[in-house]
Amino acid sequence: MQLTTNVPEKNLQPGELHLTQRPMILHTILGSCVAATFWSARLGVGAMCHGVLPRCPPGWFPNQDLADGHRYVDFSIRYLAQKLDALGARRKEVQVKLFGGADVLPTPQSANARPTVGALNCEAALEVLEKEGFPILAYDLGGTRGRKIQFHTTTGEVRVYKLAHWSERQ
Numbered sequence: 001m002q003l004t005t006n007v008p009e010k011n012l013q014p015g016e017l018h019l020t021q022r023p024m025i026l027h028t029i030l031g032s033c034v035a036a037t038f039w040s041a042r043l044g045v046g047a048m049c050h051g052v053l054p055r056c057p058p059g060w061f062p063n064q065d066l067a068d069g070h071r072y073v074d075f076s077i078r079y080l081a082q083k084l085d086a087l088g089a090r091r092k093e094v095q096v097k098l099f100g101g102a103d104v105l106p107t108p109q110s111a112n113a114r115p116t117v118g119a120l121n122c123e124a125a126l127e128v129l130e131k132e133g134f135p136i137l138a139y140d141l142g143g144t145r146g147r148k149i150q151f152h153t154t155t156g157e158v159r160v161y162k163l164a165h166w167s168e169r170q
Contacts, residue, residue: 034098104118
């Protein structure tokens with residue numbers, strides 16, 4: 001089921017983010033990546049980031065192109081927090097929702113298995129949002145199925161569609 005409106009749509013690719021004060025539908029497809037949506041009804045602002053990797057490497061700083069940092073969950077959340085602050089948002093009023101972090105490919109089930117990228121992405125997002133003072137209104141994290149999400153920046157509504165399990169695609 002698709003949102004039926006006459007507003008512009010934007011598809012976020014991995015490592016991208018978008019903040020808007022216009023009505024839009026932002027959508028993306030997630031596997032192990034994590035997307036966070038931010039919505040302020042008072043300001044009429046919506047934003048979404050699509051992080052690929054959990055954290056910036058130690059000592060790493062983005063060069064002149066900030067887009068380098070958008071692929072990291074921690075960097076993109078902090079970046080959007082700064083942008084929302086500049087617009088006058090109060091952290092407690094911003095509705096944040098988190099999605100993704102699935103293990104869409106088979107992983108070892110041994111006791112010594114390292115955490116998956118999906119699990120690390122979820123951990124990073126939850127930790128940074130807590131440190132930044134954003135309450136999380138809703139989330140759909142982990143599991144083994146990817147997700148397609150649609151975020152309506154006018155209402156804050158997010159629709160989640162689960163994708164087929166990897167074993168169903170063979």
